[in-house]
Amino acid sequence: MSNQNQSLITGFGSQSFEIECNNNDAYRLAEFLFFDFPGGDVERGLKHYDLIYSGSKPMISLWDGDKRLYFGQNPYHLAVILMNEVLYHCIDANRENHALHAGAVRKGDSCIILPGQSGTGKSTLTAWLVTHGYQYLTDELIFLADNGTVTPVTRPISLKTGPNQYSWMNLQECDDQIIVSENEMMVPHRLLNDTFTPQESQVTHIVFPHYVEGAAMELQPLSPAKSCFMLMQSHVNARNLEGLGVPVLAETVRHCHSYSLTYSRFEDVESIFCSPNVLS
């Protein structure tokens, strides 16, 4: 690969993005973030960003036209800003699918979505599941079609604290493949489970995770109405959709098994996700 300008095209649905990178390091960062993104329709909308590395101890910057979105030395901070920009525009422009703030994993015919706001532990639980036989789909955002099919926005897994907190991930010799800040990190999902086949899945289970330090584990089945009500709290583009998208969410939950999961220890969670027929 030559050390010259290269563009990475990414996106979802009607929104695409061209990220123009001024050298190999910049391109590697863009690729790190968007390699597994579903891809958008460039004919319908293409937004442009410039990602620039400069200097021997590189200063990096991110530009939206003349507007500088980041300037500094920390790839993690730039990555968060760029990822949030892309996700925001994918969601905002989408009037066909239901954008849900949710993690998602797949195993066999099962597709489990884990809806929840930041801090509920969905990224950590997603990562743990991926290290225990589930295939990664996303830790942050899914697009649900009217027929209940999930298109995941597959990105690196974002976790709150450093690698030492997650001994079950076995990341000791992977420092050069992880982007870190003081309190957060982005981990390529293939480091946790290299089985990955991008494909759409039909939702079969909805688990609303609640990490509560020291809490005893509780798995509570939810009625469709309660599940739909909770799912609406994670529905981020409802205003773009007919009837706020509620009829489609309602139809989806009617065909799924829904649970609320309170947990504090993965030893407890293992009995649910790694035993056959517990989530039925």
Place this chain on the structure above:
Amino acid sequence: MHMEKNKKPIISESYTAEKFEDELLLYSKTDEQALYLNNTAQAVLQLCGDDLTVAQIIEYLQKHYPDQREEIDQEVIEVLSNLESNGVITFEDE
């Protein structure tokens, strides 16, 4: 919890209902609010559409569920307060 029992609850037109067997989800297209209603709340909401005062709603339910007479008064007021605070109903004078 205090409520004037001679007032009539009026259901807001901005809410739409999604029915799930014996449960109901109400949602407002104008302010993206949603509300989950259990059986009791559904019964009260249904009576709100029958041009009854709060006192008449309580009396009706007490007649039909005599063994829960004591609880019904407080329960109806709680449900109506919740519906009002979420903008599902407003009150008008009889």
